[in-house]
Amino acid sequence: MEKTNRVQIKYNSEYFSVKDTLECGQIFRFRPFEKGYLVFFEKSVAYCYNDGDYAVIECNVEDEKRLKNFFDLDRDYESIVRSATNSGYSVLNDSARLGKGIRILNQSSEEALFSFIISQNNNIPRIKNSIEKLCEIYGEKCDSEYGEYYSFPTAEKLALAEDLTLKSAGLGYRVGYIKSVAKEIVNGFNLEELKSLPTEELKKKLISLKGVGEKVADCVSLFGFHRSDSFPVDTWIEKVYRENFGGSLTDRKKITEYFVEKFQGNSGYFQQYLFYYKRSLEKQTKNTEK
């Protein structure tokens, strides 16, 4: 066993909302706990919450740098948010004000890849559920001061999985994609090597995998490789594009190009503000209808 240290990090909460960062749809392995949330990443679990002026992260880690990197703590979100509020688009202004506490995490690229394959034609609660079951079935049981939890399965485990067992996680027709990609990885498809590629090349490699199209590749590129010159277009973003940007394109790939050309290296952050904003509005109107 390598030795771990108990670390507590306090960070100004103005640009770090634990809730918004976790619930904005970029990550699926977390759950409410006491004052905030437990977040499962790599082989650890972090307890995170906002307390007045601070966001607090508590975790046993071998290397505090990895923890800080996971939460992207060295990035200047104030300037990103300012670019959004100064963009001249009122919906982006509103979105950034709502979501200014969102940080784009630095997740494992492999976990992001499998997670967003599962995300296709699916909804977030179901995605979360399926991933949790996958972890329970194929992950490694771990112990922590917060109780037992399961790590994300390795590609090796998934490659050897039985179709029926995978199906029991509610993956539906995505079972074939998961197994195919897992086998590719076992057979040498190396995600680490992709880190040196420019975003366009990275996306091409990802799209060569079965079950990965433009949108999933954009999500993996953004959430698994922190390529902020990515702009995933799903049903929600398409709505924003039509209703708030007055767009008329229907080809999602072209919509992506439209936004990336406009927002460049801020694309991924802005996309996340817009996505979160649009979904929040929907939830709100649903709740007031009841």
Added chain:
DNA sequence: TACCAGGCGCGCG
């Protein structure tokens, strides 16, 4: 009951 959810693969023209 039909429609929707962080879409994609495939076959057809």
Added chain:
DNA sequence: CGCGCGCATGGT
């Protein structure tokens, strides 16, 4: 190339 369809599943 673009287009339309089928695909698992659970929630409204």
